Amino acid sequence: MISDQLNDQLKAINTQAGDCYFYYLLKDLNHPTFDLSDQHNYLFLDHIQDPSNLGTILRNAAAFDLTKVLIHDSVNLYNPKLIRASAGAIFSNQISLIKNLDQFLNAIKKKGLRLVATANHEDATPLDQFDHQLGNIIIFGNEANGVSEQLLNQADQTIKIVINNQYAESLNVATSSGIILYELNKLW
Numbered sequence: 001m002i003s004d005q006l007n008d009q010l011k012a013i014n015t016q017a018g019d020c021y022f023y024y025l026l027k028d029l030n031h032p033t034f035d036l037s038d039q040h041n042y043l044f045l046d047h048i049q050d051p052s053n054l055g056t057i058l059r060n061a062a063a064f065d066l067t068k069v070l071i072h073d074s075v076n077l078y079n080p081k082l083i084r085a086s087a088g089a090i091f092s093n094q095i096s097l098i099k100n101l102d103q104f105l106n107a108i109k110k111k112g113l114r115l116v117a118t119a120n121h122e123d124a125t126p127l128d129q130f131d132h133q134l135g136n137i138i139i140f141g142n143e144a145n146g147v148s149e150q151l152l153n154q155a156d157q158t159i160k161i162v163i164n165n166q167y168a169e170s171l172n173v174a175t176s177s178g179i180i181l182y183e184l185n186k187l188w
Contacts, residue, residue, distance in 0.1 A: 054086075065185060116138050126162045
């Protein structure tokens with residue numbers, strides 16, 4: 001028997017047939033030691049708060065072979081909605097949680113990696129004009145505020161998806177990641 005409180009915490013899906021649970025080993029999803037190399041591209045997720053968005057982005061990353069993912073100050077990786085939205089991709093991605101952003105930024109500059117922020121700014125480079133070499137860290141930011149000012153200021157380049165602003169001011173971060181990663185995967 002488990003308490004009602006624990007039952008509510010474990011319950012992931014209610015069905016007509018009863019409750020269904022996600023049981024998985026609490027594997028340490030953090031791989032802080034994977035090497036950063038200018039021979040790879042990386043995904044950096046900055047302050048992503050919606051578990052469904054983060055799970056979908058991880059699924060997009062796995063689908064387009066960008067499996068080394070850096071995550072800074074985002075939703076809990078063990079959130080059942082995140083795991084469900086990732087469709088299992090969370091367990092195949094190599095994830096490194098970035099706790100000290102300043103230290104991380106210093107380390108990547110020394111390694112010659114380029115920070116590429118995604119932002120719907122007027123002066124951002126359209127995606128189809130992006131110089132698609134290896135050694136990029138593609139940054140996706142918070143749902144409401146986008147990429148943090150600190151990362152935007154450190155970015156070597158900012159890219160954007162050109163959209164028809166008459167009908168849509170911006171795209172959801174998970175949707176944007178799918179479009180950008182699909183396009184970049186064709187070029188790498």
